[in-house]
Amino acid sequence: MWGLDAGMRAQDDSHDHDHWVALDKAHCWHPFTPQDLWCDPQHDPLMLVKGDGVWLEDDAGHRYIDGNASIWTNIHGHAHPTxxxxxxxxxxxxxxxxxxxxxxxxxxxxxxxxxxxxxxxxxxxxxxxxxxxxxxxxxxxxxxxxxxxxxxxxxxxxxxxxxxxxxxxxxxxxxxxxxxxxxxxxxxxxxxxxxxxxxxxxxxxxxxxxxxxxxxxxxxxxxxxxxxxxxxxxxxxxxxxxxxxxxxxxxxxxxxxxxxxxxxxxxxxxxxxxxxxxxxxxxxxxxxxxxxxxxxxxxxxxxxxxxxxxxxxxxxxxxxxxxxxxxxxxxxxxEQTLERLPAKIQQLSEALQQLQQASPWVHSTRQCGMVAGVELRARDGQAFPANRRVGDAVCLAARQYGLLTRPVLDTIIILPPLSINAEEIHHIFTAITQAISDTLGDSAEIL
Incomplete structure (x- = not known):
């Protein structure tokens, strides 16, 4: 469920997860973030501590595909040796x-x-x-x-x-x-x-x-x-x-x-x-x-x-x-990065089409190369009420299946590092499909 094999939480007597979270909530101010929601005692922030290729790892050893390339920045994957x-x-x-x-x-x-x-x-x-x-x-x-x-x-x-x-x-x-x-x-x-x-x-x-x-x-x-x-x-x-x-x-x-x-x-x-x-x-x-x-x-x-x-x-x-x-x-x-993109772009396009066909919650999908969005709406085609924050809920659910990304309103952004491979693209869509189902109802067949 957590992508690759999950490890044990890194042991550090002076800096454990709860300590980091307490420091964060006491002193940090996060961008584009309602601070009352962030600092709510029930909110347990994800602490990312490591990256390898398209994968990120939290302090509990759980691994996730970096589905939005760390806010649209990462190109060749994390910790690239060159x-x-x-x-x-x-x-x-x-x-x-x-x-x-x-x-x-x-x-x-x-x-x-x-x-x-x-x-x-x-x-x-x-x-x-x-x-x-x-x-x-x-x-x-x-x-x-x-x-x-x-x-x-x-x-x-x-x-x-x-x-x-x-x-x-x-x-x-x-x-x-x-x-x-x-x-x-x-x-x-x-x-x-x-x-x-x-x-x-x-x-x-x-x-x-x-x-x-x-x-x-x-x-x-x-x-x-x-x-x-x-x-x-x-x-x-x-x-x-x-x-x-x-x-x-x-x-x-x-x-x-x-x-x-x-x-x-x-x-x-x-x-x-x-x-x-x-x-x-x-x-x-x-x-x-x-x-x-x-x-x-x-x-x-x-x-x-x-x-x-x-x-x-x-x-x-x-x-x-x-x-x-x-x-x-x-x-x-x-690595001939550009030359290898057409096949990945095609796979992304096909996966988007399959997702839209499989889920009644997917109103539309949009793509430009390796940039894609999956817009979620109610079955009647109407936008969800803003206070439901459906996009946020789906992205949060996707973490359970080894995917990190952020929505723009109720559009799920898919923008991974260009180094992603076919298996990892498949993993993204499996996670999104399951997350939509968990959040909105069991109405989409797993791809």
Whole structure:
């Protein structure tokens, strides 16, 4: 029931499970989490202590498939020897050095490798930061300062898509399209117009004031795995180019193989003006982000000090993160990660179809490469009352069958490390099927 063989709880006289939980509830504040529910005496948090491949292990020795890749970050599995070795080798040299006024070899090499992913030399400049939100924040500030320095200060507005998610720093939050997360903060950020489609974008009357359009290409993750129509991204690129508007692609979730290619934009041969990367950049090991920019945008920041981009973080281009990122790209090449994805994507597609056919609780399934969502609804097709928290209940039940994942509302997210094999994909769907049955009734045949 717990995946692979369960071990005994690790014995540690000074740090047992109850001690860790007590410390957590006394001092820790968890993201996106109602704290009263977390700190309820009846709530026993899962304490994760080890990872190996696609598996995570808790302090009781129970093993679970990492079904959402540790919040969409892990690419090649946990404790991958190539990435481990790269980090260990860098640790023996230097763990961190400032990138303000200095350089280091790994940042130089990584920037070259990232630029080489676009062989037409269109995205040649790499600005490092810490996470997906700051990668987006960089792009937004660059886009505004570019307009100021090019005599287009009137272009001070952005366009974003409803139900999109671009991070939680103030500028990125102002472009977030999920009201529950961002509505209270929008007035403190950038001017923004929200649209649902390319048609609504074309109809805007303020296009002459728009500096940039931001989108999660091919699929919105936080919007319950909403997949954009085929060809939409290419049309968006053509329209923004025609209007002199910068296209900002948020590939924080979709980058590094998630959609079947290294970057989602490559499916439609689109090159943006800004490409925002994080999460899988280091293989899911360490915080590191990159904003890739066209050379002509970089050129607008050349000149005297007044034109410089005054933005940065203490851990910008952290050498350990760069070491992990270079090792991750090495693994892509050595293990032919992208070449092996079509068969896994096909298996995932077939399993989703079988699950929808088997369970009356599965209203729909959505997939983009190795990103999938299973939306649960009542038998009549109506959404469950929000206070039932069905998605949470199903994910909690799935732990009993060796699967960890999180829902978005009542959509179960399936987004495992790309290293997952056929048996482990089967395990995911067996666990989800049983968890749905346990939560909503015995109405789905086990796959």
């Amino acid at each position: 990435i481990n070795q790269a980090i260990q080798q860098q640790l023996s040299k230097v763990s961190h050095s400032s990138y303000l006024g200095y350089a280091h070899p790994l940042a130089s090499e990584l920037a070259c490798e990232l630029a080489a992913q676009f062989p037409d030399s269109s995205l040649q400049r790499v600005f490092y930061s810490d996470n997906g939100s700051t990668a987006v924040e960089c792009a937004l500030k660059m886009a505004i300062q570019y307009r100021m320095q090019c005599g287009e200060a009137q272009r001070d507005t952005f366009v974003a898509f409803i139900d999109g998610y671009h991070g939680d720093t103030m500028g990125a939050a102002s472009l977030g399209g999920v009201d529950a997360f961002f509505a209270r903060f929008r007035k403190f950020g950038f001017p923004v117009e929200f649209v649902r489609s390319l048609e609504e974008l074309r109809a805007l009357e303020c296009l002459g004031r728009v500096a940039g359009v931001i989108i999660e290409p091919l699929v919105q993750g936080v919007n319950q795995v909403h997949v954009w129509p085929e060809g939409m991204l290419a049309e968006l690129r053509a329209f923004t180019s025609e209007q002199g508007i910068h296209l900002i692609l948020d590939e924080v979730m979709t980058g590094f193989g998630r959609t079947g290619k290294m970057f989602a934009c490559q499916h439609e041969e689109v090159v943006p003006d800004f490409l925002c990367l994080a999460k899988g950049l280091t293989g899911g090991y360490l915080p590191l982000a990159a904003t890739l920019v066209r050379e002509e945008i970089y050129d607008a920041f050349r000149g005297d000090r007044s034109r410089a981009f005054y933005y940065g973080h203490s851990y910008t281009a952290n050498p350990l993160g760069c070491a992990a990122a270079l090792a991750s790209l090495q693994v892509f090449a050595e």
